[in-house]
Amino acid sequence: MSGWKANSRFQQLAFTHAAMMGGEAAMVVALADSFFFDVDPNGARSRVLAFLLVSFAPFLLVAPAIGPAIDRVRGGRKLIVQVVAASRIVVQLLMMRFADDIVLFPLVFAALVLQKTYTVSKSALVPAVVRGDAELVEANSKLGVIAGVAGTIAVIPAGALQLTIGSPATLLYGALLFGVALMFSIGLPDELRVDTHEPSAATELEPTVGLQLGWVAMFILRAAAGFMLFHLAFWFRGEPNEKQLLALAVGLSSIGTLIGNSVAPRLRRTLHEERMLVVALVAPAIVGLAATIVGGPLLGIAVATVVNFAAALGRLSFESIVQRDGPDTNRGQAFAQFETRFQLGWVIAAVIPILLDLPGRVGFALVTCVFALAAFNYLLGIRAPTGHGRMPPEPAPS
Incomplete structure (x- = not known):
């Protein structure tokens, strides 16, 4: 793989990741006063415990069901990222419609599941956008920095929209960012489907x-x-x-x-x-x-x-x-x-x-x-x- 090719592939993932993290930050700003994101340590301890339970619940679905699907779906991890980005757009638009309704809670849960699914897919994609093992840390590092910077930048217009117009405008802004992520994800590398009978690195048969x-x-x-x-x-x-x-x-x-x-x-x-x-x-x-x-x-x-x-x-x-x-x-x-x-x-x-x-x-x-x-x-x-x-x-x- 040429250096230009590897660099081009990483750039596509970097742009996709930046837009996804920006959309994530916009959603948090829009729902800052909801049960999911407003945890007051001065409030009831039971409410804080409930928040911790909700934060873990998406993993009960991601680990047994979505994780294996990421490796086996026709189209590979690239398709998973695209499906997640498109689904986040739909969820954001539905949140605009049900911002003050009980339906918001399953929508936020769906967003959390999609967020974890993307995180796993992104991590699994990294080796396909670098030239060798020696570049893995640098690639993961750049993606981590991009997440922090993109989230910080995205919060500024999100906060302005939240204060001047309200949650629907902030959610729409987030949906647009997820649309940008979907656009960039089209350029992610295709992965060949391979034999999936090998054990996972997370089983008791861990390779090293x-x-x-x-x-x-x-x-x-x-x-x-x-x-x-x-x-x-x-x-x-x-x-x-x-x-x-x-x-x-x-x-x-x-x-x-x-x-x-x-x-x-x-x-x-x-x-x-x-x-x-x-x-x-x-x-x-x-x-x-x-x-x-x-x-x-x-x-x-x-x-x-x-x-x-x-x-x-x-x-x-x-x-x-x-x-x-x-x-x-x-x-x-x-x-x-x-x-x-x-x-x-x-x-x-x-x-x-x-x-x-x-x-x-x-x-x-x-x-x-x-x-x-x-x-x-x-x-x-x-x-x-x-x-x-x-x-x-x-x-x-x-």
Whole structure:
């Protein structure tokens, strides 16, 4: 594959991804006051628990049904992305009609299922738009940065429409963005249908020890992100500057995610994906230890920021490991199963501070211990003399 061809293919996916993320951001703005997106930690804990249940529910459909379909449908993952984009347009238009009706709830659920379906399909498509395994981290990183930038830019006109005209105009704007995504998805590469009898990378027959250890590390990273979000939200309750602290935590955590997406390609020039996961596990343990010793809201926010940075770095590393080591045939199914595990970890960890009133330092100590044990276990496992499980040699300096 020529460099121009690979670049052209990646550009089509990048433009598609930017438009999809823009449409997603517009929908969130339009429905910001709905049950699904307006979660007040000062409200009833039962309502917050219901939100967590709703956030996980789409995966119950994506993992067993949609994941395998992504790998087997005639037309490949490209067709799935096109179907999702077209379906998002229809859902957005229906939301305009039923914005103040009970029908909005199944429509939002459908949007969440389509969102997860697209995420899985996009991850499965990445190897088809790069020239080799060495470019996987950079490609995943660029898509992560594009998602953050496109979502931020799309929010500006969405917010203006929401304030001046209302939700219908914002939803229509989102539908137009999904239309742009559909247009760009036409240029995505076609994939040949291949034998689908191989096991998925997410089964007990995972091809490498790196995959087995990697998904556990990523599970912990995603769980820690959920834990820190709700730990800080409930810990800050009653503080005079509660809203400002929580806003700062959310804002800096988003910046941490963006930085993690941005620095991953540079790290990949000197470190393999496995060592990048080590960095992702060690960094939160160090900052968590400092927060446990010193305490205070600002260091708590620092822990949340580093956890989100590490989760972004870990996600890019792990996705590249799956794309590199997992069977091509069942890649969509694998990503669906892994994402279901990770979201379950996020929900379970988020429930802990909802049910238990944890002092700030206790929460930070818990994060420190979990990450320290996870880093030790990962290093021990990846260095074991088990063939595929061993740490690969570092990339040659460029």
